[in-house]
Amino acid sequence: MRRQVPAGSFRTARGFLLPALLLAALLPSLASAKSKCFPREGNCVSVTVNGTAAVAMKKKERRELRRYEKASSYVDDASMRIPGAVTGALEVIPSVTPGGESWFGGNVCSEVAVVPLQQVSLEVEQKLGTTNSVRIGGQAAVTQRLELQSNELPPGAYLLRVTLRGSDNWDRATVFLEVD
Numbered sequence: 001m002r003r004q005v006p007a008g009s010f011r012t013a014r015g016f017l018l019p020a021l022l023l024a025a026l027l028p029s030l031a032s033a034k035s036k037c038f039p040r041e042g043n044c045v046s047v048t049v050n051g052t053a054a055v056a057m058k059k060k061e062r063r064e065l066r067r068y069e070k071a072s073s074y075v076d077d078a079s080m081r082i083p084g085a086v087t088g089a090l091e092v093i094p095s096v097t098p099g100g101e102s103w104f105g106g107n108v109c110s111e112v113a114v115v116p117l118q119q120v121s122l123e124v125e126q127k128l129g130t131t132n133s134v135r136i137g138g139q140a141a142v143t144q145r146l147e148l149q150s151n152e153l154p155p156g157a158y159l160l161r162v163t164l165r166g167s168d169n170w171d172r173a174t175v176f177l178e179v180d
Contacts, residue, residue: 042079044100047162048093054080054175065176068117074159075117077174085180089151093164094162094173100127103139104166120156123149124177153179 038042048053057079059067068075127147130140160175
């Protein structure tokens with residue numbers, strides 16, 4: 001059966017077809033960044049501690065890390081480790097992995113949380129602040145956190161929870177390290 005199509009409908013089809021083709025051309029690059037970063041398991045975060053880059057943990061190493069399960073619920077999140085023991089003052093340098101830039105967008109900032117896995121005495125100071133992402137009665141919520149007074153850690157096992165936040169998205173890596 002033949003159907004008559006009004007002349008103006010071809011313009012509509014062409015007007016739709018060009019943007020659809022452009023979108024189809026862009027999707028592979030957007031999809032690859034999204035699929036790599038979306039689980040938010042640190043796939044788009046690289047971490048260097050005192051000049052040593054974090055490497056992926058092997059299954060055996062992850063099994064061995066289970067001995068610390070009672071110390072922290074974050075042990076299951078650890079997917080990277082710093083090879084060898086770290087000494088001296090910690091210099092943690094987080095960065096975006098190649099190909100992850102589109103995931104984060106602009107204004108990428110980092111935050112590093114230290115989670116001891118053994119009984120250690122850390123010198124910390126309580127800090128009060130506010131967060132604009134949560135409002136209570138129209139006002140920014142007050143936050144409380146403990147900040148290390150020094151970047152030297154006592155000997156022991158630790159997790160570093162390294163979070164990168166950009167204007168569009170975020171990702172977090174959990175890194176195991178031992179300090180001598």
